[in-house]
Amino acid sequence: MFDLSKNHFELFGLPVSFIVDGAALGERYRDLQRLVHPDRHASGTGQEQRLSLQQTTRINEAYETLKNPVTRAQYLLSLHGIDMQAEKETTRDIAFLTEQLQLREELEQARHAGDTEAVLDDLMNRISTMIKKLVAQMAMQFEDPIPTNLAAAREAVRKMQFLNKLLSEAESLEAELEDMH
Amino acid sequence: MALLQIAEPGQATAPHQHKLAAGIDLGTTNSLVATVRSAQAETLPDEQGRHLLPSVVRYFADGVDVGYTAHEQATRDPLNTIASAKRLIGRAVSDIKSLGKGLPYEFVKTDSRVPRIHTMAGDVSPIEVSAEILKVLARRAEDTLGGELSGVVITVPAYFDDAQRQATKDAARLAGLHVFRLLNEPTAAAVAYGLDRGADGIHAIFDLGGGTFDISILRLNKGVFEVLSTGGDSALGGDDFDQVVAEWIMEQAGIADDADHKVLRQLMLDARKAKETLSYAESTELDIAIPGGGHWLGQLNRETFNALVDPLIRNTISACRRALRDAGEDVEEVQDVVMVGGSTRMPRLREKVGEFFRQPPLVDIDPDRVVALGAAIQADVLAGNKPDNEILLLDVTPLSLGLETMGGLVEKVIPRNTTIPVARAQEFTTFKDGQTAMVVHVVQGEREMAEHCRSLARFELRGIPPMVAGAARIRVTFAVDADGLLDVEAEELSQGVKASVTVKPSYGLDDEEITNMLQASFEHAEEDLEERRLAEARVEGMRVVEALQAALASDSEKLLNAQERRQIETALQELADVIATSDADAIDAQAKHVEQVCEFYVERRMNSGIQQAMAGHNINEFE
Numbered sequence: 001m002f003d004l005s006k007n008h009f010e011l012f013g014l015p016v017s018f019i020v021d022g023a024a025l026g027e028r029y030r031d032l033q034r035l036v037h038p039d040r041h042a043s044g045t046g047q048e049q050r051l052s053l054q055q056t057t058r059i060n061e062a063y064e065t066l067k068n069p070v071t072r073a074q075y076l077l078s079l080h081g082i083d084m085q086a087e088k089e090t091t092r093d094i095a096f097l098t099e100q101l102q103l104r105e106e107l108e109q110a111r112h113a114g115d116t117e118a119v120l121d122d123l124m125n126r127i128s129t130m131i132k133k134l135v136a137q138m139a140m141q142f143e144d145p146i147p148t149n150l151a152a153a154r155e156a157v158r159k160m161q162f163l164n165k166l167l168s169e170a171e172s173l174e175a176e177l178e179d180m181h
Numbered sequence: 182m183a184l185l186q187i188a189e190p191g192q193a194t195a196p197h198q199h200k201l202a203a204g205i206d207l208g209t210t211n212s213l214v215a216t217v218r219s220a221q222a223e224t225l226p227d228e229q230g231r232h233l234l235p236s237v238v239r240y241f242a243d244g245v246d247v248g249y250t251a252h253e254q255a256t257r258d259p260l261n262t263i264a265s266a267k268r269l270i271g272r273a274v275s276d277i278k279s280l281g282k283g284l285p286y287e288f289v290k291t292d293s294r295v296p297r298i299h300t301m302a303g304d305v306s307p308i309e310v311s312a313e314i315l316k317v318l319a320r321r322a323e324d325t326l327g328g329e330l331s332g333v334v335i336t337v338p339a340y341f342d343d344a345q346r347q348a349t350k351d352a353a354r355l356a357g358l359h360v361f362r363l364l365n366e367p368t369a370a371a372v373a374y375g376l377d378r379g380a381d382g383i384h385a386i387f388d389l390g391g392g393t394f395d396i397s398i399l400r401l402n403k404g405v406f407e408v409l410s411t412g413g414d415s416a417l418g419g420d421d422f423d424q425v426v427a428e429w430i431m432e433q434a435g436i437a438d439d440a441d442h443k444v445l446r447q448l449m450l451d452a453r454k455a456k457e458t459l460s461y462a463e464s465t466e467l468d469i470a471i472p473g474g475g476h477w478l479g480q481l482n483r484e485t486f487n488a489l490v491d492p493l494i495r496n497t498i499s500a501c502r503r504a505l506r507d508a509g510e511d512v513e514e515v516q517d518v519v520m521v522g523g524s525t526r527m528p529r530l531r532e533k534v535g536e537f538f539r540q541p542p543l544v545d546i547d548p549d550r551v552v553a554l555g556a557a558i559q560a561d562v563l564a565g566n567k568p569d570n571e572i573l574l575l576d577v578t579p580l581s582l583g584l585e586t587m588g589g590l591v592e593k594v595i596p597r598n599t600t601i602p603v604a605r606a607q608e609f610t611t612f613k614d615g616q617t618a619m620v621v622h623v624v625q626g627e628r629e630m631a632e633h634c635r636s637l638a639r640f641e642l643r644g645i646p647p648m649v650a651g652a653a654r655i656r657v658t659f660a661v662d663a664d665g666l667l668d669v670e671a672e673e674l675s676q677g678v679k680a681s682v683t684v685k686p687s688y689g690l691d692d693e694e695i696t697n698m699l700q701a702s703f704e705h706a707e708e709d710l711e712e713r714r715l716a717e718a719r720v721e722g723m724r725v726v727e728a729l730q731a732a733l734a735s736d737s738e739k740l741l742n743a744q745e746r747r748q749i750e751t752a753l754q755e756l757a758d759v760i761a762t763s764d765a766d767a768i769d770a771q772a773k774h775v776e777q778v779c780e781f782y783v784e785r786r787m788n789s790g791i792q793q794a795m796a797g798h799n800i801n802e803f804e
Binding site for chain 2: 026028032033034035036037038039040041043044045046047048051052053055056057060061063064171175178
């Protein structure tokens with residue numbers, strides 16, 4: 001039954017795990033949408049339309065959450081009873097923070113570098129590698145969800161938020177440059 | 182099995198009878214209407230075989246003229262002839278000033294937030310002008326199809342904001358049309374193309390119309406169109422290309438900037454003609470009448486033209502790049518680029534778009550008609566004429582939606598390119614001790630400061646219990662429906678004080694204004710408002726009856742026991758009986774009653790469908 005109390009994973013008939021089969025998730029998302037989307041109920045009764053809107057909204061939310069590793073990790077943590085204060089939490093790992101400062105400086109300097117594109121490319125590659133590493137770590141931590149592992153995953157989420165933000169800033173700089181020529 | 186007999190002449194009783202539906206492309210320059218007949222989408226011509234309807238309305242003291250004749254008279258009667266109403270719809274007077282010099286109308290100062298243009302027939306809003314165009318197109322469809330339309334799909338630029346969408350829906354309401362859905366123009370074009378090709382993969386839709394530009398990146402996967410990103414400029418279109426050419430002519434011919442309405446209007450027409458000629462010719466001769474007598478003779482060649490329009494084309498290419506980035510796709514991934522809109526006939530534009538996407542763009546379907554054709558296909562689906570149809574469109578919000586917070590900053594609640602329908606909540610708190618009210622200012626746009634974004638609505642949440650600063654918890658919920666329209670609700674969590682708005686007021690008409698306009702139009706048509714209401718109540722009642730009859734026929738055996746079924750059938754029969762009377766209120770009340778009675782059944786049906794679909798995947802994963 002379509003039960004609004006089901007968790008996001010159960011909604012798509014997927015095991016509760018950090019490792020998600022993206023293709024299966026997409027396929028089930030589309031299958032559910034084919035059934036419940038408001039366009040499928042445009043000639044139904046008002047109540048049917050409301051129900052359809054409500055369920056589609058829920059499915060979209062679940063899909064969005066599971067698609068992205070950061071929101072997926074946060075959601076998994078919440079299923080384990082850990083509610084993160086989203087972006088208000090920050091890491092206290094000094095080495096990591098120092099590295100962030102350096103990366104940020106590099107990004108600033110890239111703007112004025114002669115070969116901005118190459119510098120930016122290299123920077124973005126390094127950030128992406130760091131993100132991938134964290135994702136791989138989280139996958140292992142969630143496989144064995146003992147408290148220390150969950151705490152480590154929480155810390156990884158905090159770091160991911162830093163890295164994602166930096167990456168998107170690098171991307172906007174790249175976009176700015178592309179628009180100029 | 183009990184049978185429901187409903188004697189209502191001209192109304193459908195069979196659940197799967199074909200319903201009349203149409204798709205309307207309400208364009209800046211031209212509009213079209215299309216429908217699906219014998220499984221084929223086609224645009225509908227007027228009596229003289231013309232498919233396009235110029236989006237021009239000329240007002241007389243006692244009526245209106247829409248289309249070609251109005252268009253031809255535009256230069257002779259510029260103040261009473263409104264063209265390009267789409268550029269004004271859903272906008273405030275202040276926006277319109279910045280829209281430019283090309284608008285030769287007399288704007289009236291009013292209390293309403295909606296700009297009004299002074300004409301011989303009184304002051305009219307862009308919403309009313311659009312309603313006149315919609316009426317002509319709907320009548321064309323009804324005359325051709327021989328019956329009343331059950332509903333329409335109206336297309337809007339993907340980049341239209343909430344106010345512009347709401348205003349378009351208001352125009353349809355004024356025209357007396359039931360809107361199944363507002364559909365984004367690029368998505369409509371994708372439907373028209375996608376059906377023919379059935380190619381799974383990434384597609385780009387480049388849509389340059391008379392007054393708006395859209396770029397959408399979407400993925401087609403077994404009949405499901407997922408819009409990945411959309412971008413563009415709701416104030417950039419073919420008109421701007423005409424404008425730069427007109428400015429060039431003025432400079433060459435020595436015509437002053439402050440020339441009068443008629444001169445400007447004629448210049449825009451000359452400029453457009455030159456642009457169109459240059460689509461196939463290498464150069465064009467110009468013969469321009471100079472105000473105060475005399476002519477300027479000149480020539481415009483393609484090279485000069487290209488230099489004039491290249492900056493505008495560059496803007497469109499930048500938007501393409503941003504849209505691809507938002508979609509997270511590389512240019513190599515794009516399988517094809519579909520060109521939509523009359524302005525994409527410019528060879529220079531095709532060349533530049535082809536260069537960027539590294540392939541020649543697709544132009545197989547008439548760029549003027551492709552949107553209307555897609556809308557017609559979708560209207561046919563939404564009317565319920567294709568129960569086994571596989572096509573599904575998953576669209577997104579074109580612009581971020583957010584709230585103004587301390588210091589005029591914007592807190593985004595729903596980021597752009599989020600799949601709709603969507604609902605998101607965000608918690609806020611008070612910043613002063615004992616604060617009992619809070620202003621909720623809803624904005625749309627990508628900028629960081631609220632003043633640089635589009636203001637959609639402002640409302641107050643009152644009755645917050647006095648607490649120390651930061652102790653109150655106020656949850657603001659944004660919900661965007663399948664038409665892309667926003668609802669906002671604010672709630673204080675500890676005491677449950679609520680306030681909500683359907684975001685509408687800022688640049689739309691309020692309900693009273695609409696009722697007044699409707700009344701005025703019925704006085705003109707000498708139609709009875711009561712009669713209209715009864716007709717509407719009957720249609721709505723019939724829709725409930727038909728939807729439930731179809732449902733009962735398909736699965737009541739499986740999902741209902743005898744008693745439940747009897748209960749539903751009795752309620753339906755009562756509704757059918759009351760539809761035969763002339764009491765609109767009673768029909769509405771009974772229809773509502775039926776919906777209540779059937780609530781559990783509708784829910785059961787949807788759940789059983791989902792259960793089946795999920796069971797198809799892997800039985801072991803389920804309980």
